[in-house]
Amino acid sequence: MERTNSITKKIGSIYFSLLSPKEIRKVSGTKVITADTYDDDGFPITMGLMDPRMGVVEPGLRCKTCGQRVGKDKCPGHFGHIDLAMPVIHVGHIRTIRDCLRSTCRECGHLLLSSKQKDEYFQELKKYEQEGKNKAPLFKQIITEARKADKCISCGREVGKIELDKPTSLRENGKKLTPSEVREWLEKIRDEDLPLLDINIKSARPEWLILTVLPVPPVTVRPSVTLQSGERSEDDLTHKLVDVIRINQRLQENRDAGAPQLIVEDLWELLQYHITTYLDNQTSGIPPARHRSGRPLKTLAQRLKGKEGRFRSNLSGKRVNFSARTVISPDPNLSINEIGVPIRIAKELTVPVRVTVHNIDWCKKIIIQKFSVNGDSNEYIPGVNYVVKDTEGMKRRIKVTEKNAENIAENLEIGSIIERQLMEGDITLFNRQPSLHRMSMMAHRVKVVPHKTFRFNLCVCPPYNADFDGDEMNLHLIQGEEAKAEAEILMKVQENILSPRFGGAIIGGIHDIISGGFLLTNKDRKIPIEDASHILAATGFEGKLPKVFTENGKRYVTGKDIFSTLLPDDLYLEFKAKTCLNCEKCTAPDCPYNAYVIIKKGILMQGTIDENSIGAFNGRILDRIIRDHGMGAGREFIDKVTRLAIAAITLFGFTTSIEDEDIPDEAKRQIEERLNKAMKKIDSLVKAYENDELESLPGRSIEETLEMEIMRETGKARDSAGEIAGKHLGLENSAVIMAKSGARGSMLNLSQMSGCVGQQAVRGERIHRGYQYRTLPHFKKNDLGASAKGFVASCYKKGLTPTEYFFHSMGGREGLVDTAVRTSRSGYMQRRLINALEDVKVESDGTVRHAGGQIIQFEYGEDGVDPSRSIAGKSVDVDRIIADIREGV
Amino acid sequence: MVKEKIRIQFNIMSHDLVPLHEIISEKEKTELLKKYNIEPNRLPKILSTDPVSISIGAKPGQIVKIIRNSHTAKEAIAYRFVVESSI
Numbered sequence: 001m002e003r004t005n006s007i008t009k010k011i012g013s014i015y016f017s018l019l020s021p022k023e024i025r026k027v028s029g030t031k032v033i034t035a036d037t038y039d040d041d042g043f044p045i046t047m048g049l050m051d052p053r054m055g056v057v058e059p060g061l062r063c064k065t066c067g068q069r070v071g072k073d074k075c076p077g078h079f080g081h082i083d084l085a086m087p088v089i090h091v092g093h094i095r096t097i098r099d100c101l102r103s104t105c106r107e108c109g110h111l112l113l114s115s116k117q118k119d120e121y122f123q124e125l126k127k128y129e130q131e132g133k134n135k136a137p138l139f140k141q142i143i144t145e146a147r148k149a150d151k152c153i154s155c156g157r158e159v160g161k162i163e164l165d166k167p168t169s170l171r172e173n174g175k176k177l178t179p180s181e182v183r184e185w186l187e188k189i190r191d192e193d194l195p196l197l198d199i200n201i202k203s204a205r206p207e208w209l210i211l212t213v214l215p216v217p218p219v220t221v222r223p224s225v226t227l228q229s230g231e232r233s234e235d236d237l238t239h240k241l242v243d244v245i246r247i248n249q250r251l252q253e254n255r256d257a258g259a260p261q262l263i264v265e266d267l268w269e270l271l272q273y274h275i276t277t278y279l280d281n282q283t284s285g286i287p288p289a290r291h292r293s294g295r296p297l298k299t300l301a302q303r304l305k306g307k308e309g310r311f312r313s314n315l316s317g318k319r320v321n322f323s324a325r326t327v328i329s330p331d332p333n334l335s336i337n338e339i340g341v342p343i344r345i346a347k348e349l350t351v352p353v354r355v356t357v358h359n360i361d362w363c364k365k366i367i368i369q370k371f372s373v374n375g376d377s378n379e380y381i382p383g384v385n386y387v388v389k390d391t392e393g394m395k396r397r398i399k400v401t402e403k404n405a406e407n408i409a410e411n412l413e414i415g416s417i418i419e420r421q422l423m424e425g426d427i428t429l430f431n432r433q434p435s436l437h438r439m440s441m442m443a444h445r446v447k448v449v450p451h452k453t454f455r456f457n458l459c460v461c462p463p464y465n466a467d468f469d470g471d472e473m474n475l476h477l478i479q480g481e482e483a484k485a486e487a488e489i490l491m492k493v494q495e496n497i498l499s500p501r502f503g504g505a506i507i508g509g510i511h512d513i514i515s516g517g518f519l520l521t522n523k524d525r526k527i528p529i530e531d532a533s534h535i536l537a538a539t540g541f542e543g544k545l546p547k548v549f550t551e552n553g554k555r556y557v558t559g560k561d562i563f564s565t566l567l568p569d570d571l572y573l574e575f576k577a578k579t580c581l582n583c584e585k586c587t588a589p590d591c592p593y594n595a596y597v598i599i600k601k602g603i604l605m606q607g608t609i610d611e612n613s614i615g616a617f618n619g620r621i622l623d624r625i626i627r628d629h630g631m632g633a634g635r636e637f638i639d640k641v642t643r644l645a646i647a648a649i650t651l652f653g654f655t656t657s658i659e660d661e662d663i664p665d666e667a668k669r670q671i672e673e674r675l676n677k678a679m680k681k682i683d684s685l686v687k688a689y690e691n692d693e694l695e696s697l698p699g700r701s702i703e704e705t706l707e708m709e710i711m712r713e714t715g716k717a718r719d720s721a722g723e724i725a726g727k728h729l730g731l732e733n734s735a736v737i738m739a740k741s742g743a744r745g746s747m748l749n750l751s752q753m754s755g756c757v758g759q760q761a762v763r764g765e766r767i768h769r770g771y772q773y774r775t776l777p778h779f780k781k782n783d784l785g786a787s788a789k790g791f792v793a794s795c796y797k798k799g800l801t802p803t804e805y806f807f808h809s810m811g812g813r814e815g816l817v818d819t820a821v822r823t824s825r826s827g828y829m830q831r832r833l834i835n836a837l838e839d840v841k842v843e844s845d846g847t848v849r850h851a852g853g854q855i856i857q858f859e860y861g862e863d864g865v866d867p868s869r870s871i872a873g874k875s876v877d878v879d880r881i882i883a884d885i886r887e888g889v
Numbered sequence: 890m891v892k893e894k895i896r897i898q899f900n901i902m903s904h905d906l907v908p909l910h911e912i913i914s915e916k917e918k919t920e921l922l923k924k925y926n927i928e929p930n931r932l933p934k935i936l937s938t939d940p941v942s943i944s945i946g947a948k949p950g951q952i953v954k955i956i957r958n959s960h961t962a963k964e965a966i967a968y969r970f971v972v973e974s975s976i
Binding site: 845847849853854855856857858859861862863864865873 | 925926927931932933959960961962965966967968
């Protein structure tokens with residue numbers, strides 16, 4: 001990989017100009033007159049569309065213009081041309097043509113301005129030029145000024161009204177102008193007037209806006225493909241050019257034979273259509289040209305435009321080698337730094353290794369080792385796919401096979417490059433689209449695994465936003481030593497535990513890991529010594545057993561002590577757990593619910609381990625370990641917590657089912673009663689409204705007041721239904737454990753399942769659209785009651801009534817539409833933002849500059865603080881210092 | 890300069906949202922450019938016709954120091970290079 005010293009240079013200016021008919025003929029390799037491509041023997045027809053003078057596509061053939069081949073000699077292909085029987089308007093220039101006609105005289109070609117006005121505008125133009133201002137508005141002004149004239153100043157001809165009939169016809173005073181007439185007119189425009197029409201004399205003449213000769217792109221631009229059946233399939237552009245030539249020929253014949261004007265005009269129109277669609281097949285106002293199968297053709301403009309066009313698809317984005325893509329699945333036994341790569345992929349991906357004096361023996365070994373092992377052991381043995389020999393500038397790639405392996409190994413020379421298969425410990429980049437932040441692409445160490453999916457630790461799901469419902473991810477193998485080092489230092493997963501977004505961890509326990517931590521540490525769980533050692537073994541614990549105590553002749557260890565083995569000895573921490581109920585009067589540190597965590601000297605004294613301790617977004621213990629002991633310790637902690645919690649939860653057993661949402665009949669009755677009460681309240685509100693007794697809230701109409709009151713009442717009803725249900729759902733319930741510990745779901749979800757779903761809303765209001773004066777025909781007209789306006793009193797477990805189900809679907813649909821709209825809109829915003837900021841970076845002196853060296857900010861973020869190393873955005877954690885002093889650390 | 894100032898009815902420099910602007914001396918200017926190792930045109934720009942430039946009398950070629958209130962760092966210092974306006 002050579003390095004080139006690049007010098008940044010500013011592009012001073014870019015000129016675009018028109019090709020004159022003369023130039024088109026001059027660069028042309030051949031005139032094209034035959035609408036056919038190949039003859040019966042499969043040879044290209046001379047002066048046909050595949051004439052070898054326009055370049056060749058098949059390797060080995062020589063181009064008849066430059067005598068070179070496509071691949072090696074790099075014959076770029078050469079343009080040809082078609083002489084049009086009659087001139088045709090270029091769609092892309094129709095506006096310019098219109099403006100030129102509007103501001104000049106048809107008789108003499110003079111600009112329709114007085115010489116005084118002209119002088120003034122020339123002055124103005126010069127001024128704009130000097131000041132570097134945008135000249136577009138001035139040109140617009142010139143045209144509007146010229147259109148005001150009703151007579152030509154120099155010849156006195158009346159000025160006609162020019163109208164544009166989209167897409168390609170022009171009318172003067174309602175009479176159609178043929179392209180020939182337009183061209184004659186444009187020819188008359190004088191050179192000295194051109195600058196005022198925004199035309200540079202050096203780059204264009206207005207009559208060149210009308211096509212009299214059509215350039216035919218080289219064959220390399222529109223290669224034909226041979227199908228397996230031996231049939232040839234031509235490119236869309238070739239198809240279109242065939243149409244153009246055919247019509248052009250007919251037009252010429254008819255005209256020369258003196259056919260009636262009408263027929264000639266029809267053919268002329270047809271030629272215009274074909275050339276227009278050849279240039280842009282999505283011109284509004286004309287039907288797109290179609291392939292025989294009915295598919296619209298992809299012509300010139302379509303090749304460049306849009307997301308799949310040349311610019312966005314091929315120039316801004318590229319496809320790469322040394323990459324792999326497959327489905328992902330979880331593996332809690334892998335470290336967060338690792339990735340499981342299937343054997344099939346490992347055998348395909350290679351890393352180049354240069355053979356030196358120091359590694360030649362190793363290289364020889366690795367070439368043969370794969371074949372020297374006999375028997376079909378399932379172990380993965382990396383081999384070598386290719387050996388690249390570099391002899392006198394000529395590179396030779398030799399594929400290593402079982403037959404030639406010995407031979408190649410023996411003759412291996414220093415300086416050759418072996419393309420070695422993936423090995424355990426190689427560093428790779430792993431990525432999931434959409435790549436919205438830098439953690440969407442992180443470096444992992446390879447671990448070769450059987451089967452066909454990529455595997456990684458579950459804790460790495462949040463930064464990739466991945467789940468395992470069929471997600472696929474990409475893997476890129478790093479090829480150079482420098483890149484390896486860079487990825488290792490900057491991109492490894494452990495270096496990205498702290499998010500630059502808010503300075504907290506975004507990698508941490510999720511789902512079962514949190515549930516496991518909760519089960520292990522909640523209350524004073526006693527674990528028989530046999531099970532305890534099983535759990536500890538899962539983390540690879542070595543050392544003295546935690547305190548063992550005997551009860552009824554059996555030996556136990558507490559769950560808290562087991563968890564404490566993962567904590568560093570100097571950890572002092574106090575915080576509220578996720579399970580904290582936010583009691584009105586907090587009795588911490590003596591929390592009756594075990595929700596106040598105290599850790600002293602690395603021992604969990606009290607409290608429950610849950611989301612707030614080891615979770616991905618606000619794990620306090622995790623956060624503290626990373627700050628005090630670094631990323632490596634943080635990684636180790638996450639790895640061990642994963643294994644510990646999974647071992648624990650597997651041992652205890654954990655399951656959730658529909659029974660978890662069961663509540664006693666008594667509770668059901670209470671909920672029903674509560675809902676009835678709410679219904680009655682709402683009925684009375686409606687009655688009060690109908691009797692005009694309702695007092696409106698300040699700033700609201702009576703209707704709005706009623707709606708607000710009802711919404712409040714339905715909200716309260718759902719909450720209290722949930723509360724009643726919640727009373728009967730205790731911590732012995734798995735669903736509740738998940739909700740309370742923050743592993744998955746919320747108490748709201750549970751109360752909707754077993755209590756009451758609640759009011760459905762569309763656009764933040766109760767559902768009101770549907771039939772006249774009512775939502776559904778099941779209700780009376782003008783019914784304002786709860787159930788007529790989308791209140792779902794049932795719970796999901798019991799099931800919804802048909803009307804409730806309908807309302808629920810309405811509310812649900814709104815949610816779906818919202819997310820769809822939000823993602824597309826934020827995606828586009830992101831694209832624009834990234835395009836603007838892509839080359840901005842922090843320099844070594846702390847300034848923020850872009851690629852051109854312009855200073856954007858004098859100190860990064862104005863305070864120079866790296867947010868991923870800050871404490872909630874601050875550079876100093878004062879609370880921590882005070883707590884530490886108090887603790888006497 | 891005085892003549893230009895009369896045109897302004899309200900002294901914008903005393904407005905709450907306008908940060909403190911001051912023209913820095915030649916000596917400070919060379920020091921600044923040396924510190925960041927840049928040409929003046931690499932700095933952010935301010936037009937000589939900007940209301941603030943008129944108000945403090947900044948001329949093209951000079952550098953204006955701006956002291957702003959900042960969320961992150963209480964006070965943030967920025968510099969702008971005064972450029973000629975085409976208007």
